[in-house]
Amino acid sequence: MSRIGRKEIIIPDNIEVITNQHEILVKGKKGELSYSVSELIQIETHNKIIKLTKKKTTQKAQAIHGLSRSIINNMIQGVSKGFEKKLVIQGVGYRSQMEGKNLILNIGYSHSVKIEPPKDINIAVKNNTNISISGVNKEKVGQIAATIRSVRPPEPYKGKGIRYENETVKRKVGKAGK
The missing domain is CATH 3.90.930.12 (Ribosomal protein L6)
Known part of the structure; x- marks a missing residue:
């Protein structure tokens, strides 16, 4: 029920x-x-x-x-009130920037990744590593945040990648930890 x-x-x-x-x-x-x-x-x-x-x-x-x-x-x-999701980029040389309304991600690939948000979603970048996504539709805000995170999800050995603000990544021990 x-x-x-x-x-x-x-x-x-x-x-x-x-x-x-x-x-x-x-x-x-x-x-x-x-x-x-x-x-x-x-x-x-x-x-x-x-x-x-x-x-x-x-x-x-x-x-x-x-x-x-x-x-x-x-x-x-x-x-x-609106909805907001925050993402954090971790990794040496990983950064993001805004080009007009588009988000440009430089995260270790040979090319930069360009993400175009829908018209009713706002993306803001602070300090090149903090991304804020806001809008009125909770589903669209969450989907865009998940799309950005899926470009480079956090890896378990060094923790590098894009993660949600309060997300904890379960770390693994590498070869030297045996």
Whole structure:
């Protein structure tokens, strides 16, 4: 039984939510997002509260119930506060820079890697080794961060590579450690 799906979503004062049968549009100071909810879920809004209910009690409806609630809650958080992921580059000679809106990574390959973010995602570089990705859509922010990290994930022997800010890399002992 979905416990997340049964929670009510409280709408802040500065957020506007428009619902049509299975379509929901959220507008705020940072932007606007829309989502089409499955036909198995019914949306009810009253007095700055959104409540999702299942029309049928099938396993698919059960799974989509909590998912839909989480997505709508993330939309409301995104248009009010926004989301941010931070990456750190570690390694001798590894660095990053911005060229217009594109991110250029020099991380030990024979060529530099160019990453073009979507139009609603902002990337900022600090000290050539700290990358900050921000936007209103949690899914896109996380996907771009994962794409950047996948260019050179941290390796377990020296810890060189791109990692999330608070990520701990499990280190291995090399040949000399035997």
